[in-house]
Amino acid sequence: MKVLAFILLLTGYVLGSEVYRLDLSLKKRKAVPEEFVEFSRIVKDLMEEEYEEVAPGIEVKKGCKVERGIASWYGGRFHGRKTASGEPYNLFKFTAASRTLPLGTYVMVRNEENGRVITVRINDRGPYVDGRIIDLSQAAAYKIGMMYRGIAMVQVIPLRCLSPRSLMRFYDEIIYDLANTY
Numbered sequence: 001m002k003v004l005a006f007i008l009l010l011t012g013y014v015l016g017s018e019v020y021r022l023d024l025s026l027k028k029r030k031a032v033p034e035e036f037v038e039f040s041r042i043v044k045d046l047m048e049e050e051y052e053e054v055a056p057g058i059e060v061k062k063g064c065k066v067e068r069g070i071a072s073w074y075g076g077r078f079h080g081r082k083t084a085s086g087e088p089y090n091l092f093k094f095t096a097a098s099r100t101l102p103l104g105t106y107v108m109v110r111n112e113e114n115g116r117v118i119t120v121r122i123n124d125r126g127p128y129v130d131g132r133i134i135d136l137s138q139a140a141a142y143k144i145g146m147m148y149r150g151i152a153m154v155q156v157i158p159l160r161c162l163s164p165r166s167l168m169r170f171y172d173e174i175i176y177d178l179a180n181t182y
Helices: 001-016 018-027 035-048 138-143 162-169 169-177
Strands: 052-054 058-061 065-072 095-097 106-111 117-124 132-137 151-156
Touching: 058 151, 058 162, 065 138, 106 132, 117 132, 117 138, 117 169, 132 138, 132 151, 162 169
Parallel strands: 065 132, 095 117
Antiparallel strands: 052 058, 065 151, 095 132, 106 117, 106 151
């Protein structure tokens, strides 16, 4: 009996609270919070974008620049030295050096020889060897299977260019890699 009285008392309190009354008044007026309007506009814009497939299962926005070229890696002797972004280079983190991409940009690097992908953060400048488009950290090179050869033919795709379908396909891997960039 005491439990029933407590439940009735709690129900009366909730029904009389300001939060509940505010919620009811929004439902009566059918007011839509501004955040929902903004979110639905963003989703609509994403759905109307045109995408093209650059690799099996990877679609990018039309007009986005996807670089294709040779990647190399750098490690041991640079470990602890200052990068162009000001942070010390860590060969165990998923970072990379690029001559053209802005510092702080997240990119997906796809090894064309075996199909493996990794997400890295651009934190340095380089490579300083002609014909190469990106220098990966030692850990990143190991993950996509190019460490032993030293170089590989890759595609460099900015994350902001990926289609929602591609982002969802690689979601778990991207989240894991992003956690390993710092």
